[in-house]
Amino acid sequence: MTSPSMDLAGKHILLGLSGGIACYKSAELVRQLIQAGATVQVVMTAAAEAFITPVTLQALSNRPVYTSQWDAREANNMPHINLSREASAVLVAPASADFMARLAQGRADDLLSLLCLARPIERCPLLLAPAMNREMWAHPATQRNAAQLRADGATLLGPDAGDQACGEVGDGRMLEPEALVEELIAFFQPKRLAGKRVLITAGPTFEAIDPVRGISNRSSGKMGFALARAAREAGAEVTLVAGPVALATPRGVTRIDVQSAQQMHDAALPAAPMNDVFIATAAVADWRPAEALEHKIKKDGSGRPPAIEMVENPDILAAVSRLPKPPFCVGFAAESQNVSENARAKLQRKGVPLIVGNLGPATFGRDDNTLLLVDALGQREIPTGGKLALARELVREIAERLT
Numbered sequence: 001m002t003s004p005s006m007d008l009a010g011k012h013i014l015l016g017l018s019g020g021i022a023c024y025k026s027a028e029l030v031r032q033l034i035q036a037g038a039t040v041q042v043v044m045t046a047a048a049e050a051f052i053t054p055v056t057l058q059a060l061s062n063r064p065v066y067t068s069q070w071d072a073r074e075a076n077n078m079p080h081i082n083l084s085r086e087a088s089a090v091l092v093a094p095a096s097a098d099f100m101a102r103l104a105q106g107r108a109d110d111l112l113s114l115l116c117l118a119r120p121i122e123r124c125p126l127l128l129a130p131a132m133n134r135e136m137w138a139h140p141a142t143q144r145n146a147a148q149l150r151a152d153g154a155t156l157l158g159p160d161a162g163d164q165a166c167g168e169v170g171d172g173r174m175l176e177p178e179a180l181v182e183e184l185i186a187f188f189q190p191k192r193l194a195g196k197r198v199l200i201t202a203g204p205t206f207e208a209i210d211p212v213r214g215i216s217n218r219s220s221g222k223m224g225f226a227l228a229r230a231a232r233e234a235g236a237e238v239t240l241v242a243g244p245v246a247l248a249t250p251r252g253v254t255r256i257d258v259q260s261a262q263q264m265h266d267a268a269l270p271a272a273p274m275n276d277v278f279i280a281t282a283a284v285a286d287w288r289p290a291e292a293l294e295h296k297i298k299k300d301g302s303g304r305p306p307a308i309e310m311v312e313n314p315d316i317l318a319a320v321s322r323l324p325k326p327p328f329c330v331g332f333a334a335e336s337q338n339v340s341e342n343a344r345a346k347l348q349r350k351g352v353p354l355i356v357g358n359l360g361p362a363t364f365g366r367d368d369n370t371l372l373l374v375d376a377l378g379q380r381e382i383p384t385g386g387k388l389a390l391a392r393e394l395v396r397e398i399a400e401r402l403t
């Protein structure tokens, strides 16, 4: 979605593997953690070694793998203490049913469970990515253990639903490495919007002329999707109303797909009163053909193009800001010139507390952007950066205005 980032720079991840077929995905997970800037120390249980060798994980992490609490490489012979003191977080992926059961009981009969117990609980968080057969996951004993682990402060990532190695289909798959990295990055972001609900419109709209033609624009939706991700990382519950774009839904975000401005309006308006914040990033078509024809318009031989009558679309942002108790409304102004003046005019016209200006044609489809925040008090530029970095900055600005 966005260009490769170093969102885990400076983080040292202790990656634990317990026994499960999902261990093969942990090799890829190590690569992706390192690509995101983390350093990774792998610790494996004996059961994990039955699925994948420490050699693979040592080669990928560029560090010797630890498998035993009696590892004599440590001068004090206390790898369970030393390893957990260095870590920014412990991530166990895969976390097997048996490993979760042992953790829930506070057992410490191998290095990985021992170091989970010995870690400084207040500064070294524990994240678990369960991976097991769907019956094992659904079993009351596993559910009891999962609830206990959550109550003890662990964060469970997944499991996912889908095809399982055993041939069955259901809940219990380990999250894909990409999803785990996204979750870990989100975990480390400050929770500035915890408990808040955020509604976002994104992308272009498509206004049908006939069954094969229509009017749209060059908005890629990237800024709106980056904002949805950033708001969710900040702890918000996020609903994203998206026009036709080819972008993956950020994790944990509820997505409603629409085509036309009217559909976007009809999805956003009823949802708006339930939200604390509304961010209108969509490049909504201002007009639509008065009627969408049932059949394709054919050339009539006269050489004259057909006259297409247009009508104005509803202004979604203005309609939301006019609600009796509107959420905090943020508009975008994609301009081709005079960003500051045009953004300020829109602030008045749409009756919203914050407008974010940018040079539309220069930014459409790109991964970076420059934003100008305009409100009643003045204006501030957020310098050029990746859309996700800008989105996080904008989320910080919005969160400050909510308090």
Ligand code: CTP
Binding pocket: 201, 261, 280, 281, 282, 283, 284, 285, 286, 313, 314, 315, 316, 317, 318, 330, 331, 332, 333, 334, 335, 346
């Ligand atoms: N917007 C909207 N519904 C519309 C048109 C715009 O919700 N029918 C929102 C956009 O999502 C954006 C803001 O209003 O947040 C400004 O959009 P823009 O197209 O720049 O403004 P317009 O009101 O269309 O003004 P103009 O085209 O004259 O610049």
